[in-house]
Amino acid sequence: MDLATEYLGIPLKNPLVPSASPLSKDLNSARQLEDAGAAALVMYSLFEEEIIADDDDLEYLLHGQSTGYGEADSYLPAHGCFDNCLDNYLAQVEKLKEALDIPVIASLNGISNSGWIEHAKDIQQAGADALELNIHYIPIDASESGRIVEQRIVNILAAVKQHTSIPVTCKLTTQLSSPGHVIKQLEAAGADGVSLFNRFYQPDINLKTLKIDPVLTLSSPHESLLRMHWIALMYGQTMLSLAATGGIHDAGAVLKCLLTGADVTHLCSVLLKQGSGVITQILQDMEQWMEEHEYESVSQLKGSVSKDKAINPVGFERLNYLRVLQSSQRS
Numbered sequence: 001m002d003l004a005t006e007y008l009g010i011p012l013k014n015p016l017v018p019s020a021s022p023l024s025k026d027l028n029s030a031r032q033l034e035d036a037g038a039a040a041l042v043m044y045s046l047f048e049e050e051i052i053a054d055d056d057d058l059e060y061l062l063h064g065q066s067t068g069y070g071e072a073d074s075y076l077p078a079h080g081c082f083d084n085c086l087d088n089y090l091a092q093v094e095k096l097k098e099a100l101d102i103p104v105i106a107s108l109n110g111i112s113n114s115g116w117i118e119h120a121k122d123i124q125q126a127g128a129d130a131l132e133l134n135i136h137y138i139p140i141d142a143s144e145s146g147r148i149v150e151q152r153i154v155n156i157l158a159a160v161k162q163h164t165s166i167p168v169t170c171k172l173t174t175q176l177s178s179p180g181h182v183i184k185q186l187e188a189a190g191a192d193g194v195s196l197f198n199r200f201y202q203p204d205i206n207l208k209t210l211k212i213d214p215v216l217t218l219s220s221p222h223e224s225l226l227r228m229h230w231i232a233l234m235y236g237q238t239m240l241s242l243a244a245t246g247g248i249h250d251a252g253a254v255l256k257c258l259l260t261g262a263d264v265t266h267l268c269s270v271l272l273k274q275g276s277g278v279i280t281q282i283l284q285d286m287e288q289w290m291e292e293h294e295y296e297s298v299s300q301l302k303g304s305v306s307k308d309k310a311i312n313p314v315g316f317e318r319l320n321y322l323r324v325l326q327s328s329q330r331s
């Protein structure tokens with residue numbers, strides 16, 4: 001069975017790529033992921049807030065994040081832990097490159113188009129094979145239009161591309177008015193891929209303290225459906241590499257994402273819950289399904305069930321919507 005795929009122009013032995021998580025902070029857990037069969041590794045993010053030194057900017061950004069209900073809230077280091085973050089991150093890129101044979105994709109997480117972006121070149125020099133950008137911006141200012149919010153993503157990507165020659169991919173939020181349009185703009189600005197989608201970690205209110213409780217809930221499998229849907233819609237409309245991230249917990253979800261057109265599938269929550277051994281299990285289950293359904297390779301099944309194959313895609317979407325609503329009325 002040929003499980004090989006290509007992501008961001010990099011040939012991979014299979015489509016299973018652990019996404020950004022603390023598992024890449026430790027060389028042993030990174031090695032375990034590789035031994036279990038991971039085809040590449042996305043590192044935990046280096047945050048803009050960790051790079052910038054100016055305290056005023058830092059306070060502003062931290063305030064923005066904590067009222068923005070952002071994913072970053074939960075894993076942003078507490079104020080005061082910002083010493084040598086960039087150096088430590090670069091050292092970790094070097095160590096991972098030394099310890100692993102699989103490609104290492106570094107991750108930058110930020111929201112402003114300013115000096116921190118230049119450090120993308122340091123990450124490249126440290127040996128990263130590619131870079132993932134997580135522009136986790138929550139538009140809390142109601143006067144800011146969708147166009148401005150989306151242009152921010154494209155501008156940051158374009159600025160990062162100016163400082164690097166390695167492939168760069170963007171991890172996108174679901175909250176875009178027209179994800180396809182943003183993806184096309186990113187493509188025009190020089191992106192190499194997109195990762196669909198970032199998860200939101202919605203903090204809760206503690207009724208005893210009346211404070212906001214930052215809670216990090218791991219994903220559940222139904223979240224993969226949204227990813228699958230958008231991969232299917234984008235397949236054939238862009239030349240960018242497509243990665244699915246969010247709710248992918250088993251071989252079934254991996255296969256469905258590939259069938260709709262993903263080049264790779266990212267795993268995170270399932271690795272944190274079940275350990276790296278789940279990668280081996282997923283690979284075995286994939287091979288078994290492919291054998292039973294007479295597929296010989298991942299490239300053969302990639303995109304074979306996607307909107308691209310529908311004659312009237314808008315009609316196809318509407319019809320599905322209608323069917324879903326009607327089926328719920330019958331049950």
Ligand SMILES: Cc1cc2nc3c(=O)[nH]c(=O)nc-3n(C[C@H](O)[C@H](O)[C@H](O)COP(=O)(O)O)c2cc1C
Binds near residue numbers: 019075220272
């Ligand atoms: C503990 C934890 C830490 C994470 N750290 C990062 C990070 O540093 N940068 C990032 O872009 N995403 C980060 N993520 C998001 C994951 O990479 C992934 O996109 C998300 O969890 C959805 O995938 P999943 O459903 O497989 O968990 C983190 C997620 C978790 C649970």
